[in-house]
Every structure is written in structure tokens, then in C-alpha cells.
Amino acid sequence: MNKILLLTTLLLFSIFELQSQSLMVLNAEDKSDVSNGTLIRIGSYDESTIEVGAYVKNTSGATINVWVKKYTNEIVSGSEAYFCWDGCYGSSTNSSTNYLSVAAGDTIKAFSGDFKPNGLSGISNIKYTFYIDHQTTDSVSVNIQYNISVTGINDIKDQYQISSAYPNPATSVVYFNYTISGNTDGKIIIYDIVGKKVKELITDKNSTQARADISQLNPGLYLWTFEVNGISVKTEKLLIK
Template sequence: MKTRLFSLFFLMILGSGVSQTLEVLGKRMFNPNNWDIPLVKDLYLDSNNNIYAYIQRGVPVGQPSSRNFDLLRYDPLNNAWDIVIDNDNSMASIVAFPQGVIGQKDGSVIAVGDKDTNDGHFVYTIEPDGEIIPFGVQPDFTGRNAGSDIKPVQDPTTGDLYYSHNLIDITVERWDGTQWTTLPAIVENISGGSSSGIGIDEEGAIYVVYRDPSTGNRVSVVIFNETTNSWDELYRGSDIVNTVDIDVISSDEIYVTSHNSTNGVSVVHYDGSDFTQLGETIPSFSDSVIRPVGFLRTAVGDLYINVFDPDNGNNAFYVFNRITNDWDQITNNILGGGTISGFLSAMVEIDGAVVVGYNESNAITFIKYTPNILSTQEEEIKKEVAFTVYPNPTDNFVTIKTNISLQQFHISILDISGKKISEVVSARRSGELQVDFSSLSKGIYIIEVEEKKTANKLIKRIVVK
């Protein structure tokens, strides 16, 4: 087994907000074709790490037509966004309002859109060369609008496509490569509409979160049972919500975002056994209602959320602080001066940075946020202590080595939400200790090493495989 050695530092926790500038990618307020109401519906990477942006746009000024789309690709050499597809409204009679998209590694995008009023959905692939390929015979919703909140997901084991929708019923459509199948309704005959979202784990299990009108619009999460061909309830919240969404990382790492018109935005985390709220509810930053419009969990486990103030057209960008167990707002400072305001943003991670797309002044602005090498809420102090933590990932024991006695430290094991799982008490004068991770489920955990005298902390993520 090869051991990687590295130096870590004791860290002093700060109480202030995150101070970090935002870098604009490409031209600010980008609008090359006189777009009207352009929105960034998705940001995604292809297999070569090229960034694509799927733009849902309105009617070009002076031209009567339905909403349509453009596909952009970022050119890092020239710091510019190239138009890959400039849709000329040829699909206006088919796709009136693209509701949800999912980017592919070949640069294409799968989109689900409302067809003409009361005619349901149209599902299609948009190739990078502009070719549009429908997904077989489309689901039949003739005579009624199929509802909103349509977000497609793909089964990583089979490639099957799923999307949830709501208005009359809350249900899920499945494309198996040959035909469409409607799964049993989760809730039938909804009065007044609802809100729903869908996710899928590493084994192909399907999860749906929805606002349940039968319980006074409280949040519910269900999982599809293939054996019984029915939905099993996984979670029912106590708070009344307006909108909900779900991000499934794995079977033991799920995030549910929601907003309440009175309290604000909240995020609930599922660790495979329990649902726990992450931090406090994010309150409104103005005198109007805020709602979540983007959630991202990065490869190293950092959590970001964008919230939107629809009355004033502003976003706020937050990162989760696992030390304080709360959400910290990222300071809105653009490199070179100024701030950004906009709405309905999408996010994607690339090389440790987070790229966000905003509608700003009826145009699109893309910004990149690069976290500090140290945690965004930590500051290096002068005393350096050499640590070695290995192996990582692990499925058994982790060895902690340091150049001073471990008697000087409290050592705790935390889950990804920051909840303490166990404490390790060391009476050793030596600088080496083994910590047993064999009883823990696979996922990301945190080793927190706290110096007894100063309460300075060192944080290290550990992956249990």
C-alpha cells in the first residue's frame, strides 16, 4: 500500500462571512442575439472538461414566437463563450417551454419541455451539431398540461431516463431505450398543483420529493419499490413548504432543499438512516420570499446553494460551514470591482472551482468562485504541525501520525453533515494512533483533531469505500 505524506496546519476558526472575489468568465452581461429573458437552465461538463451552458430564452425582440434555447461552450483560451447551437425557432411548434435538461459527456443535452398548451411533454436529445432527436413516441398527455418542475435523471446502471412531473398527478415517466412507461402515481388528482423533484442513486433506485397537498403541503420523500411496483415513504417533514427539490449523491447521501414563504430556505441531509437539517434555515435577505434555485455537492463534499429573491431579482450564494454547522454567505465581490445581481442560476464544479450562471439585466453573466486552499472559514496560524493520515480512501483502519504527542488532542469522527459519531481518546505519548472506520457505511467522514489547550482544530476528510 502506497502512503501519501502531506503537511496540514492547525486552523483557527473565524466567525465572519466568507471573503472571496468572483471572477467573470467571458463577457459580462453576454447577449449576442438580442435574447429576451435568457435563463441558464443547466451547466455541465463533457468528457474533456469543456463547460457547456444550456440557455432557455424568450422571444427575440420584435419576433413573435415561443420560448426556445441556445447551447454555449466556454473557450478558456480566449475567455469567451461560443455559440454551439443558435436555435432559429424551428422547434417553436414542438417545444414551448424547456423545463428540465441533463447534460451528457459527449456535449449533447437531453431536454424535457412542455408541448403546446394541454398537449403534454416533448423529450429530445440536442446534439452538439444541432441535430434534434426525439425519444421515441412521447408520453400522451393530450387534453391537459403535464405540469412543471420537470427534471430528468439517468440510471447509471442501465442508462434508462426518468423524469417526474405534477399537476393532475405526481408521477414518473421512464424511457428504457425502446418505449415510455408511466410508473404508478405517487399522488393522484392533485388540486391546485404541487412541486416535485427526482433523483437516482448508484444502484438505480428512484427517489421523488414532493409537496404533499393531502398533508397541508408538507415535504415527503418516497423511493420506488420495484418488487411491489409501488412507492415506499422514506421521509415526511413537519414544515409546510412551497417548493422542493432533491439531490441524490448515493443511497446514504441525499439532500432535500425546500423553501417556506415565512421562514426561508432549508436543506435536509439523509445519511442512510436519518434525515437531519443542515444548519439553520436561511432567512430572507429582503422583505420578500426567497427560494432555492441551485444546489451543488462537490467532489470533496463541499456544499453550495443559491437562493433567489423573485421580487427584487437578486441571488445570494452560500457555502456550508461544517465547523459552525451553518450556511455562510459568499461575499459578492467581482474581481476588478463591482457586484453581481441576477436570478435563476445553475452551477457546475470544474477543477475545484464552482461556475455559476446568472441572468443579469436581461443577459447572461457567468462567474467562477475558487475556494481558498484552506477551508473558507479557517485561518492558518503560525504553529505548524506535520500530520500523516492514511490510507485514504479506506475500508478499515486509518492511521494518524503527528510529530508531537497525541495526548495534546481531542479526536472526533463526524459524518458529512457535521454530526459527531464518536470520540477517540488517546493517552499515548507517541504521535501515532489507529482509528477504526470498519463499522461505518461507505461515504465521506471527517476527522476533527482539536488541540486541548488552544481549541485550534485540524480537519481532514476521509472516504470510506
């Protein structure tokens, strides 16, 4: 039973992160550029395996040989992280033993960063770096964050309803209509395009509408998410003019 809610947002590692001149990482879901950013997957502790796909694009003018290295930045003890590239490796393997050749301008769809919660909850961050023939100076990375809850999304789906944000596009104020059960905690969070939280609203059980003042936010694309009991259950785009 699939209980995974996809939440994809781009978070910059650092302004000092080295940018690849030859490689780009794309989100397999929507083909957006997530180079040196973060893909977030929200799932349930009872999932067997959570698979996160990413595409690697050769932006250079020549064929290149691409390798993969895994960095376990943070992991819930007892869970497992592993990846597939030229083949699928065990959780104890951190580097691919072979490369994949990518022609100039081509995109390869072989990568998968997989995670086994093993019945455990918590947040794990695994970074994967793609590099050319051991040339670490020409590389690109993507961090995959696995946010595993002890409660599945299907377990709380009857406890809430929420509309899309309106108006959208918006200029100064945006509204959300919702219903939420008396024993459920909910909040609406708005993020900018680099993943910084810019607004948070706590839902009122005695109300059915939330109002967000966005007049101080810069024009551009944002993401908003609705959390119920700490689980992100809905995420959509918001355009501010």
C-alpha cells in the first residue's frame, strides 16, 4: 500500500557549493533542476522500500563517464540507504564500482536512491554526488531527505479537508478553506523557492478559513504545504505577483 506523499522542493546546500560544468541532476517526477539541492520524500514507517529517482544530464559537448558516491549525512539508526546506478548496491557500499557513459546532451535515467525504514521513524539525509572519471572538481550532488512518520497518510485522510490557495496568483492576501477534526493539529506553511519557510499559519478548530498576509513577500513562485499532526498531506504552488 503506497502511503508516500511526494513533496519536492529545491534547497540550496550553500553558496560555496561547487557547481558542475558538465552535469545536471533532474527530478524524475517533473524534470526540474535539483542540482546541488534537496529532494524530500515523506513516507510511513511501514513502507517496505521508498524509491527516489533522479536523472543525470550531460550538459557538455562530449561523451563523459559518470560515477556515483553516497554520503550518509544523517540516518535513523536501523534503517538502510542504498542506490542503483550501473547496478544496485547494498547499503554498505558508498561508491559505484563502474561508470555509465553519457553522450553529449543526453540524459540517463538509471539512478535510484532507495531507503528502507525498517519500521522506524525519523529524518534521514543521504547525499549522492555524480562525478566524471574521478574528477571531483567537475561534479554535481543531490541530497535526498527521507521524512518517515509513525502514522501513514491514509490513517489521517478522514481527519481533514483543505482547498487550494486562492486567489492564485495573489498579490497581498491568500486564503485557504479547510475543515479539521477536533483532535487533529494542522498548520499551513509557505516556503520560498529555495526551501526557506516564510509564513506559518496554525489552523483554528473553531474556524474553516485561514488568511495569510503575503504583502511583504517578494513576487515569485512559492510552495505551500498543509501539515496534519506533523505529516505533510498536501503541497501546491503559489504565485505571488
